[in-house]
Amino acid sequence: MRNKPNLAVRLQENAHLLITEPALYRGRWISEFGCNELHIELGCGKGRFTVETAMKNPDILFVALEKSANAMVIALERVSALGLKNVRFINAFAEYLIEYFAPDEASRIYINFCDPWPSNRHAKRRLTNQRFLRQYSQILVPNGEIHFKTDNHSLFEFSLCELERGGFMIAEVVSDLHERGPVGVMTDYELKFFDKGLPIFKFMAINVKPGPMP
């Protein structure tokens, strides 16, 4: 993606939505923003999914990570234009997630169409590698959920097989999500696939770590 014109200015104009030091909120995201739950999106791109999901769930705080400032600026402007109060952005990779979020702080993580990193040499970079899953398990509450979508069959199979060792259990799995018509909120990328009639793979997995003693 080419650099957007006036990127710095446009980021500055939406600075109130951008969390530049997320570690400062660690352990107090929910209380700070007066929401009931925290949902995290890894790789929000231009934010179509983020915006639509946040609009439908005003009591949930959505924190969206995106490594590309050029994509994220569009998402910032969309949220700003709609005046949504329950979305914040972090311009970062998922690598340092546990520095931004405390154990048991989030109840859901969305991963939509992440980079499949097709070469086996790069398997560790896939966002469903066990290494990442164990971090998700830490920041998610017991029974917290990962909602994962992809158009990439190899990544889908890889991900399903990493779940158990990463501390998660498959709760729902679909190999052609929109087979009988559109289901749920779609990303920009997903819409293109849907229009071509290509299958989207989805799973929802549950964090199996033990909860607090009753």
Add this chain to the structure above:
Amino acid sequence: MRNKPNLAVRLQENAHLLITEPALYRGRWISEFGCNELHIELGCGKGRFTVETAMKNPDILFVALEKSANAMVIALERVSALGLKNVRFINAFAEYLIEYFAPDEASRIYINFCDPWPSNRHAKRRLTNQRFLRQYSQILVPNGEIHFKTDNHSLFEFSLCELERGGFMIAEVVSDLHERGPVGVMTDYELKFFDKGLPIFKFMAINVKPGPMP
């Protein structure tokens, strides 16, 4: 299962459906029985699925394996009573499959509610262990299919993760098959689960071995 009364006599009465030396048919099942395709069922139990599927597909030969003669005798009698010409039975485990069927001889294998062998010590006995999958890959044509159903979540996850190394690709996967009402032909066991509203997991996987040169 207790021994059925008159088991030996009842087997004898249906001897024409029972293949006692399956290796003699190896490589010529289809020509011998004048069918278009060969489908194999591993563990047919009392044969509800076998019978119903065979009735719907008169041009396909169904060879059903079942290790328990006490269950199989019921299946034999069902097929006999209906006068179905396209079903035969083998009273054996799946262990020696490649001695009964030649490479590229079958186009589909059904595995319905097989023993989950929950202990890791017994993982090799699960019918979706790679060791078995490689045998299925051998006897199935390129793009031949495995249709697998289970109520056991652990077996389901184990099976999905064995597929790739066993030479198969997930083509379809569902975590609650009958969620919106009954789908396809059910086994006796499956009907009980369905009546209780418990989820049935299903996948269909495709044999990825290369086909003949064009």
